[in-house]
Amino acid sequence: MALEVGKVCMKTAGREAGRYCVVLKKLDNTFVLVTGPKLLTGVKRRRCNIEHLEPTSFSVKIVAEATENAVIKAYDEAGLTKRFGLKKPSPELLKEAKKKVPEKVEKPEKAEKKPKEKKKPEIKSEVKKVEVKEEKPKEKKGLTIKFKIPSLRKKKPEKKPKKKRVEKKKPVKKPKKRVTKKPAKKPKKAVKKKTKKK
């Protein structure tokens, strides 16, 4: 399974989409316990569906169900706070976080769905092959949300030509029918004239 303890992921759904988080524990086949931590990235300590996470290549050394402060330290040791461009929380906030006991997250009662897991890796491999060919030149430095805007602009010109093709096809079809009718009539007339002359 790709989502091990300490794996750094990006959330892809809901109000926390586009933010980083760390996997703390595997609860179920579909659910996982996750924190940002909230002081660093803004993701609350909560359970999360696997399908709403996208694993990155980074990981952090932590114990299962580690505290928030331990995760923040682990981020520093791995050098990810600089890499992601995150702001460190002030020491006062860190002291407050120590006092608070992390809330227990309840396990979901729903039945486990195994086939969903198997689908995931297949999709990744397909998409990676296609995308790498199209957009190879990309900068590595900036990892903030600003990056996603250029990819938006790239997509627009790709879609416009598709529409034009559809419009061109329609006028082409109509004249074809007319052309087929006209030649069919002409030879008949020609045949009649010949018969009259004879």
Place this chain on the structure above:
Amino acid sequence: MVKPMLRTKSLKRKKVKTPGKRSVTHYKKEKPGVAKCAICKKPLHGVPRLNPLEMKKLPKTKKRPERPYGGNLCSKCMRGLFRRTAREILGKK
């Protein structure tokens, strides 16, 4: 004669036959178009179709869904964006 207030061209007219078989024109304000996704052009959920003045009166949370790119992209396209950034940009060490 129509009310002078209704003589503007900004209103939409519609000819209607009344039950007494008179033909009457009805005047209506135009509605703005549906908000659409910037990438896939599908209509967006959670964005009301109101005149700008009526939109002003709504709270911010009722004007668009509360997630990044809410009101500009549909949820599918937004997910695709973040999936790609996680794989491509962050994937290269």
